[in-house]
Amino acid sequence: MTAFEDNALKLDPEEARRARQERLERIGKWVLPLAIMVLAIWLWDRICVWNEIPQYILPRPGVVLQTLHSDAGLLFSSLLVTLRITFLSLALAVIGGVGLAVLFAQSKWVEMSFFPFAIVLQVTPIVAIFPLINIYVNNQTVKLLLCAWIVAFFPILSNTTLGLNSVDRNLRDLFKLNGATRWQQLRYLRLPAAMPYFLGGLKIAGGLSLIGAVVAEFVAGAQGQSSGLASRIIEAGYRLNAPRLFAALILISLTGILIFLVLSLVSHLILRRWHESALKQEH
Amino acid sequence: MIQEKVAEKAASGEAPMLLSLRNVGKVFSNGVTALSKVDLAIREGDFLSLLGPSGCGKSTALRLIAGLSTPTSGQLDWRGSIDRSNIGFVFQEPTLLPWASVFDNVWLPLRLKGVSRAKAEPAVMEMLARVHLNGFENAVPRELSGGMKMRVSIARAMVTKPRILLMDEPFAALDEITRFKLNNDLLELWQDERFTVAFVTHSVFESVFLSSRVVVMAARPGRVFGELPISAPYPRDEVFRTSPDYAALCRQASDVLVNAINSTAGPHHDGL
Numbered sequence: 001m002t003a004f005e006d007n008a009l010k011l012d013p014e015e016a017r018r019a020r021q022e023r024l025e026r027i028g029k030w031v032l033p034l035a036i037m038v039l040a041i042w043l044w045d046r047i048c049v050w051n052e053i054p055q056y057i058l059p060r061p062g063v064v065l066q067t068l069h070s071d072a073g074l075l076f077s078s079l080l081v082t083l084r085i086t087f088l089s090l091a092l093a094v095i096g097g098v099g100l101a102v103l104f105a106q107s108k109w110v111e112m113s114f115f116p117f118a119i120v121l122q123v124t125p126i127v128a129i130f131p132l133i134n135i136y137v138n139n140q141t142v143k144l145l146l147c148a149w150i151v152a153f154f155p156i157l158s159n160t161t162l163g164l165n166s167v168d169r170n171l172r173d174l175f176k177l178n179g180a181t182r183w184q185q186l187r188y189l190r191l192p193a194a195m196p197y198f199l200g201g202l203k204i205a206g207g208l209s210l211i212g213a214v215v216a217e218f219v220a221g222a223q224g225q226s227s228g229l230a231s232r233i234i235e236a237g238y239r240l241n242a243p244r245l246f247a248a249l250i251l252i253s254l255t256g257i258l259i260f261l262v263l264s265l266v267s268h269l270i271l272r273r274w275h276e277s278a279l280k281q282e283h
Numbered sequence: 284m285i286q287e288k289v290a291e292k293a294a295s296g297e298a299p300m301l302l303s304l305r306n307v308g309k310v311f312s313n314g315v316t317a318l319s320k321v322d323l324a325i326r327e328g329d330f331l332s333l334l335g336p337s338g339c340g341k342s343t344a345l346r347l348i349a350g351l352s353t354p355t356s357g358q359l360d361w362r363g364s365i366d367r368s369n370i371g372f373v374f375q376e377p378t379l380l381p382w383a384s385v386f387d388n389v390w391l392p393l394r395l396k397g398v399s400r401a402k403a404e405p406a407v408m409e410m411l412a413r414v415h416l417n418g419f420e421n422a423v424p425r426e427l428s429g430g431m432k433m434r435v436s437i438a439r440a441m442v443t444k445p446r447i448l449l450m451d452e453p454f455a456a457l458d459e460i461t462r463f464k465l466n467n468d469l470l471e472l473w474q475d476e477r478f479t480v481a482f483v484t485h486s487v488f489e490s491v492f493l494s495s496r497v498v499v500m501a502a503r504p505g506r507v508f509g510e511l512p513i514s515a516p517y518p519r520d521e522v523f524r525t526s527p528d529y530a531a532l533c534r535q536a537s538d539v540l541v542n543a544i545n546s547t548a549g550p551h552h553d554g555l
Contacts, residue, residue, distance in 0.1 A: 170378040173351050177372050178395045178443075188391070192382045274381045274423050 059243040064250065067243035075232065075244075079251055082228040085141070085213040086259070089148030093205050096149065097156025098198065105164035105190060106182070115161075122154040126212065130219040144216040144228075151212030152205040159201030163194025196275050199267040206259040214252060298326040300362050301447060301479050302348065307357035309343055309505075317343040319504035321357070325447070330473060330480045332490035332497045334536065336544050340505020341483045345449050348481060371440030371478075373450040377432035379424040379439075385411065386420035389438045396443075403442075410438040413472055430461035437469070447479040454489065466492055467520065474517055487540060491532045492524060499536070501543040508543035511536055 011019060041061050047053070048060045055063060068075065100118070104111035126147050137143045167190055175185050217230030229248050236245040271278035304323040310316050318340040325331055333341040346352040347359065349372055379388045387394075389410055393403040411420055414434040424432055433453060440448055454462040470493060473480060484490050490497045494513050501508040515528055523529055 168378065170374045170376065171380070173349075174372065174374070174378060174391075175395070176351065177349060177370065178392045180395045184395055188394070189380070192380065195382070274425055 056240040056242050059246060063243045064246040068247040068250065071244055071247060075229070075247060075251060078227060078229045078232045078248070079255065082210075082213050082217065082230070082252075083255065085144045085148055085216070085228065086210045086255075089145050089152055089212060090206060090209040092145065092149045093153035093156050093209060094202065097153045097201065097205070098160050100153075100157050101160035101164055101194075102186065102191075104161050105186070111161065118154060118157055121150055126151050126215055127219055130216065134220070140220070144213060144220060147216030147219075148209050148212030151215070152209035155204040155208065156198065156201040159197040159204075160194050163197025164190045166197070167193045196271055196277060199263075199270065203260065203263045203267060206263045207256055210252070210256050210259060298328050301325050301327045301329070302362070303360050304344070304347070305357055305360065307344075307347065307354045307359065309340070309347065309352070310355045316504040318347075318354075319506050321505075321507050323498065323507060325479060325481060327362075328477055328479055330470075330482065330493055330495045332482045332484055332494040333500055334484060334487065334490045334497050334540060335500030335505075335508070336485065336502050336540075336547075338505070339500040339502040339543075341500050342451050343505060344500075345451050345481060345483050348447075349449050369446040371443065371445035371448040373433075373436050373440045373448065373453045375452045375455060377424065377429075377436040379432060379435055381424050384421050384423055385416065385427070385435050388424070388435055389442050391439060392443050406442055407438075410442045413441070413475075414438045415468065428461075429457055430465060433457065433465060434468075437472075441472070441476070441478075444476075445478060447481065450480065450482045452483050452485070455484070455486075462489070463521075463524070469493065470517065470519060487533055487536045491529065491536050492519060497536055497539075499539045499543050502547050508546065509539045511539060 044058075045060050045062070048058055059067075100114075104115065129150065130147060133143055133146055137146060171189060171193075172185075175189055180188070213228065214230045217228040218234065220231075229252055232248045233245055236242070236248065268278050302325045304321050307318060307321040307323075308316070309318040321340075321344060323344070333344060335341050343352065347354055349370055380391065383391070386407055389407045390398075390400065390403045393406065394400075408420070411417060414437055416431065416434055416438065419427065419431065424435070427435070436453070454465050457465065466489065480493075482490070482493060491513055497511045497513060498507055499509045499511065500506065511532075513532055515523060515532065
């Protein structure tokens with residue numbers, strides 16, 4: 001019995017090649033990045049050994065892993081502090097971004113008047129604004145939250161505004177024809193239509209809120225006021241504790257990746273039935 | 284067969300007037316005259332087609348009737364009181380909410396009037412059955428074919444039992460076989476429910492097959508060019524579609540349409 005006969009479906013060479021290609025791609029999608037990652041870590045380790053680089057300049061990956069384990073208490077409690085700021089600011093960014101977008105959607109005049117302010121907030125580097133916030137705001141958490149929020153809210157605001165404004169003209173007429181109130185139009189038409197745009201903004205804001213939190217901690221931490229992961233990094237830098245520095249860095253990136261994956265999943269689950277972006281490609 | 288009488292009466296001008304447009308004009312803010320001096324009478328139970336080349340203002344006329352736009356001059360007179368809930372509108376595209384199920388899409392007009400899901404269910408399910416979509420209530424639009432989406436759109440327009448159904452080239456984007464099927468089903472629905480239809484199209488064949496009256500419009504400026512009563516009896520079906528009578532009526536309508544197109548002077552002439 002040949003392999004060909006096993007196959008219930010007889011494929012011509014072109015289709016067989018395509019099927020093989022698809023199978024390979026499915027596996028490769030996971031295997032390739034992992035393999036490259038393993039290779040990179042191995043190379044990192046070899047470079048340390050071959051060049052006899054001291055641990056306080058570039059620690060071997062094994063040492064970093066060990067530190068991640070031995071300093072777990074310290075690092076994870078710091079991570080928790082950072083995560084708290086990240087998620088709180090993301091939540092505030094969602095509330096603020098969507099709230100402002102809904103307000104903008106009520107009237108073109110409001111949007112025209114206030115959107116430039118949002119842009120100003122967005123384009124001014126947070127590091128430059130922080131000293132001001134530091135003067136005006138006393139509470140440490142509020143300080144950090146404000147920073148992270150300023151960084152994270154803009155993509156949500158601009159995407160949701162775009163979404164609320166890109167409702168199909170005929171659908172708008174349909175609602176008008178049926179005597180829909182402003183609230184009904186928002187609730188049943190504009191908000192659902194803006195959902196894909198909002199979720200796109202949310203994915204960006206998720207990463208940005210982590211960046212915002214870490215940057216805020218950095219600036220605050222330089223003044224010895226923070227206990228988040230960023231201050232662990234600064235502290236480790238001062239003490240030439242490179243393994244801990246790397247461990248903290250890895251924790252931050254893993255957190256960022258995790259936030260992105262979770263938000264992608266949420267987005268997929270919400271959109272999978274109807275939106276083009278979440279549909280499987282059909283041949 | 285009652286409908287047959289109504290249709291005949293409508294054609295002979297005996298049915299009560301539902302709406303008349305008198306000397307209606309519409310000029311857009313960019314200076315384009317979309318409609319000029321339009322007089323149009325729609326009688327109760329009419330199946331009226333507005334036939335014309337693109338740019339003749341037939342969609343604008345429909346939007347004026349729907350109240351989505353107001354006339355620059357002239358007036359619309361409704362018989363009795365009419366509010367928007369007496370008007371059903373079917374757009375050129377199905378115009379469904381892509382995130383909502385078929386049921387929710389048809390429920391929408393009732394939902395906007397505050398009718399709960401449970402209360403709306405009998406009406407929605409009945410309408411879905413009328414457009415032959417039983418069993419599809421939980422599907423979302425992207426899972427349906429073009430023809431099915433249009434059926435949902437018709438069910439949505441009809442679920443409030445409107446007195447007049449306005450249709451803006453609803454089947455223009457469908458393939459011919461699907462269009463014929465939907466033509467038949469629409470006529471069946473019309474005969475059962477006895478509502479009034481104003482149907483915009485640029486297909487001579489479609490307008491003749493469906494209507495009790497065809498109003499031909501001309502462009503630049505948009506105006507009524509001529510009117511053609513289609514006295515062939517209902518129900519009309521595939522037998523009618525292949526009959527010499529139908530062919531003769533199509534030829535008549537086509538002649539009027541060609542004259543309407545030729546009457547459009549100016550540099551924008553489409554050169555037919």
